[in-house]
Amino acid sequence: xxxxxxxxxxxxxxxxxxxxxxxxxxxxxxxxxxxxxxxxxxxxxxxxxxxxxxxxxxxxxxxxxxxxxxxxxxxxxxxxxxxxxxxxxxxxxxxxxxxxxxxxxxxxxxxxxxxxxxxxxxxxxxxxxxxxxxxxxxxxxxxxxxxxxxxxxxxxxxxxxxxxxxxxxxxxxxxxxxxxxxxxxxxxxxxxxxxxxxxxxxxxxxxxxxxxxxxxxxxxxxxxxxxxxxxxxxxxxxxxxxxxxxxxxxxxxxxxxxxxxxxxxxxxxxxxxxxxxxxxxxxxxxxxxxxxxxxxxxxxxxxxxxxxxxxxxxxxxxxxxxxxxxxxxxxxxxxxxxxxxxxxxxxxxxxxxxxxxxxxxxxxxxxxxxxxxxxx
Amino acid sequence: xxxxxxxxxxxxxxxxxxxxxxxxxxxxxxxxxxxxxxxxxxxxxxxxxxxxxxxxxxxxxxxxxxxxxxxxxxxxxxxxxxxxxxxxxxxxxxxxxxxxxxxxxxxxxxxxxxxxxxxxxxxxxxxxxxxxxxxxxxxxxxxxxxxxxxxxxxxxxxxxxxxxxxxxxxxxxxxxxxxxxxxxxxxxxxxxxxxxxxxxxxxxxxxxxxxxxxxxxxxxxxxxxxxxxxxxxxxxxxxxxxxxxxxxxxxxxxxxxxxxxxxxxxxxxxxxxxxxxxxxxxxxxxxxxxxxxxxxxxxxxxxxxxxxxxxxxxxxxxxxxxxxxxxxxxxxxxxxxxxxxxxxxxxxxxxxxxxxxxxxxxxxxxxxxxxxxxxxxxxxxxxxxxxxxxxxxxxxxxxxxxxxxxxxxxxxxxxxxxxxxxxxxxxxx
Numbered sequence: 001x002x003x004x005x006x007x008x009x010x011x012x013x014x015x016x017x018x019x020x021x022x023x024x025x026x027x028x029x030x031x032x033x034x035x036x037x038x039x040x041x042x043x044x045x046x047x048x049x050x051x052x053x054x055x056x057x058x059x060x061x062x063x064x065x066x067x068x069x070x071x072x073x074x075x076x077x078x079x080x081x082x083x084x085x086x087x088x089x090x091x092x093x094x095x096x097x098x099x100x101x102x103x104x105x106x107x108x109x110x111x112x113x114x115x116x117x118x119x120x121x122x123x124x125x126x127x128x129x130x131x132x133x134x135x136x137x138x139x140x141x142x143x144x145x146x147x148x149x150x151x152x153x154x155x156x157x158x159x160x161x162x163x164x165x166x167x168x169x170x171x172x173x174x175x176x177x178x179x180x181x182x183x184x185x186x187x188x189x190x191x192x193x194x195x196x197x198x199x200x201x202x203x204x205x206x207x208x209x210x211x212x213x214x215x216x217x218x219x220x221x222x223x224x225x226x227x228x229x230x231x232x233x234x235x236x237x238x239x240x241x242x243x244x245x246x247x248x249x250x251x252x253x254x255x256x257x258x259x260x261x262x263x264x265x266x267x268x269x270x271x272x273x274x275x276x277x278x279x280x281x282x283x284x285x286x287x288x289x290x291x292x293x294x295x296x297x298x299x300x301x302x303x304x305x306x307x308x309x310x311x312x313x314x315x316x317x318x319x320x321x322x323x324x325x326x327x328x329x330x331x332x333x334x335x336x337x338x339x340x341x342x343x344x345x346x347x348x349x350x351x352x353x354x355x356x357x358x359x360x361x362x363x364x365x366x367x368x369x370x371x372x373x374x375x376x
Numbered sequence: 377x378x379x380x381x382x383x384x385x386x387x388x389x390x391x392x393x394x395x396x397x398x399x400x401x402x403x404x405x406x407x408x409x410x411x412x413x414x415x416x417x418x419x420x421x422x423x424x425x426x427x428x429x430x431x432x433x434x435x436x437x438x439x440x441x442x443x444x445x446x447x448x449x450x451x452x453x454x455x456x457x458x459x460x461x462x463x464x465x466x467x468x469x470x471x472x473x474x475x476x477x478x479x480x481x482x483x484x485x486x487x488x489x490x491x492x493x494x495x496x497x498x499x500x501x502x503x504x505x506x507x508x509x510x511x512x513x514x515x516x517x518x519x520x521x522x523x524x525x526x527x528x529x530x531x532x533x534x535x536x537x538x539x540x541x542x543x544x545x546x547x548x549x550x551x552x553x554x555x556x557x558x559x560x561x562x563x564x565x566x567x568x569x570x571x572x573x574x575x576x577x578x579x580x581x582x583x584x585x586x587x588x589x590x591x592x593x594x595x596x597x598x599x600x601x602x603x604x605x606x607x608x609x610x611x612x613x614x615x616x617x618x619x620x621x622x623x624x625x626x627x628x629x630x631x632x633x634x635x636x637x638x639x640x641x642x643x644x645x646x647x648x649x650x651x652x653x654x655x656x657x658x659x660x661x662x663x664x665x666x667x668x669x670x671x672x673x674x675x676x677x678x679x680x681x682x683x684x685x686x687x688x689x690x691x692x693x694x695x696x697x698x699x700x701x702x703x704x705x706x707x708x709x710x711x712x713x714x715x716x717x718x719x720x721x722x723x724x725x726x727x728x729x730x731x732x733x734x735x736x737x738x739x740x741x742x743x744x745x746x747x748x749x750x751x752x753x754x755x756x757x758x759x760x761x762x763x764x765x766x767x768x769x770x771x772x773x774x775x776x777x778x779x780x781x782x783x784x785x786x787x788x789x790x791x792x793x794x795x796x797x798x799x800x801x802x803x804x805x
Binding site: 174176177178179252253356370372373375 | 697769770771772773
């Protein structure tokens with residue numbers, strides 16, 4: 001293998017793949033980036049066996065071939081190169097020679113034969129691609145990712161449910177204490193399936209979408225193709241792709257815990273409520289993050305208390321005529337919901353002090369946040 | 377630091393007293409007090425123990441919240457004909473009304489007294505305010521009930537002043553925090569003397585018993601004030617001429633042992649001179665939360681008990697929630713018409729908090745009480761082995777099938793493990 005491409009392109013390739021290379025794996029090869037030539041392109045791949053990322057860039061290829069090179073060390077050396085073209089040559093003993101073209105700066109870095117790298121998954125040849133705008137996928141993730149459980153021992157909660165229902169795409173996440181559901185229309189698509197994407201995969205997917213938007217905007221043609229293949233799902237854009245091994249578990253029956261309706265609803269300006277909740281979160285107990293919301297005629301009182309230090313209180317005028325109701329909750333859960341929305345006005349639905357609180361924008365019906373209260 | 381060892385590691389206090397005495401069958405020589413566990417090694421620092429008792433607590437809360445009741449005999453109590461007095465104002469005590477007296481008797485003695493049904497939430501709230509004040513002085517607070525606690529302020533003296541100063545501060549701050557409720561405090565070197573002291577000048581009392589004055593302080597009091605001297609023991613002691621604690625102080629070990637046995641005599645003689653080494657145990661808060669009722673008319677068989685058990689399960693769950701607690705043990709109590717009582721208990725692996733769980737478990741306990749054709753006058757549910765709920769965050773899927781069988785299943789497992797396979801079966805299964 002003998003290739004030349006710009007430092008900028010190399011850093012872009014390794015930026016996409018370096019994060020997936022698994023430094024802690026018991027398999028040393030997984031901490032490497034696999035470099036492969038393919039005609040006049042250089043392909044960089046990395047995997048932790050649960051995910052695989054591949055990125056390609058146009059290159060001046062003098063000799064075809066492949067080589068696996070430790071990801072972290074490779075990136076450090078490319079970063080240490082001056083701007084301009086960089087040459088990477090596979091030399092004897094699977095050692096990479098990294099040279100600044102036309103200059104004397106040069107590194108030699110021991111790698112492993114490309115053939116030792118695990119085979120990367122590929123979609124079914126017959127799989128139908130679903131083409132969707134990066135903005136659509138990015139929105140789904142942005143508006144739901146925060147309620148994915150971080151607990152890796154509970155894979156069914158440590159993942160996001162992606163449902164395709166005709167032209168409707170839905171993402172649902174829950175950590176057992178709260179649940180977020182968001183759906184959008186993806187015109188021109190038609191499919192019917194549901195997948196469980198692990199948290200790590202969701203993070204990578206978000207990055208893929210953000211990159212796509214940053215590079216191409218939401219222009220026509222900048223779509224991401226979703227494909228299925230074996231236990232994996234693939235997200236492909238023109239010069240990179242992401243394969244994610246799906247979670248083989250049962251997502252909780254989320255429809256059953258979404259209240260059909262709530263007894264009382266109040267409308268609140270979103271930014272005002274965020275401001276009040278953030279202020280009161282300062283005085284909340286750090287351990288529980290618990291804030292109390294008390295609804296009385298015409299007012300919503302928000303208060304917090306830390307037995308060790310003191311308390312805080314604030315009040316918002318709202319249209320409310322129901323019975324007095326006090327409900328406690330982890331303030332972060334509500335702030336996460338409000339933070340992912342951009343609508344001006346939100347509706348909070350309440351039933352009882354131990355019943356779920358429902359958060360949704362007043363002007364849209366496609367977002368639903370459900371937060372279970374705390375006993376107070 | 378106080379240097380107190382973990383309270384959990386100390387054996388039962390009464391047993392300890394007895395054991396120390398039993399090591400010398402002739403009885404320990406007087407005034408050579410056994411060195412209490414938890415003293416500093418120098419052995420010279422006497423403890424300062426406070427016993428604080430709210431005055432006519434429930435009734436005071438009612439009077440505070442309904443000022444029209446001020447100055448009147450007020451009784452807080454349950455059922456007018458079959459319930460008992462929970463507490464009453466000092467104005468009602470003038471008529472001879474006492475806590476735990478049957479309501480019928482109380483109304484006979486004080487026909488004009490105003491009877492108020494209990495409002496548990498209000499008492500819990502006031503109690504929380506009281507305990508918050510107590511814990512601001514020391515973490516060594518042992519709650520005995522909603523309105524009564526021991527405090528070990530030995531280590532707090534450097535910061536907050538001597539026992540008397542702390543007691544005065546606590547009384548004033550409780551009055552502020554609860555909008556006017558008064559309390560009585562006893563200050564002494566041990567729990568027993570502090571408790572006796574707090575009761576002497578009620579209401580709004582403050583009684584100090586400096587170290588070394590315990591014998592003189594206790595001497596003129598009646599022997600009924602000694603723990604462990606109930607009506608029957610008192611009768612036997614009276615018959616031999618023991619009326620005051622000073623009589624016990626002067627009695628020989630042998631003469632008391634002839635009446636009460638060796639251990640009983642040692643126990644009594646130690647208490648009579650204020651020798652009580654038990655530590656204030658902050659982990660002993662709130663022993664149980666129960667709810668029960670005496671029926672207007674006795675009922676027959678198990679079926680009529682099911683609905684009251686549901687109500688009491690709900691009440692217990694509500695109070696557990698109110699106090700932020702969950703229970704590991706559930707006890708069902710049934711009192712037959714002849715006043716004989718049966719209890720059944722179950723230990724749960726899953727902390728009990730929900731009415732549904734408590735009710736289900738209580739009904740299974742009910743199946744274990746032979747009640748066919750038996751007339752019952754009282755049924756009650758009580759939650760024990762209480763622990764704080766951590767965390768208080770409610771779960772979304774707790775009511776959805778996937779989560780349920782595991783939780784219920786482990787309760788059933790626990791019962792089976794304890795009582796055998798047939799002890800518990802699914803209803804309708």
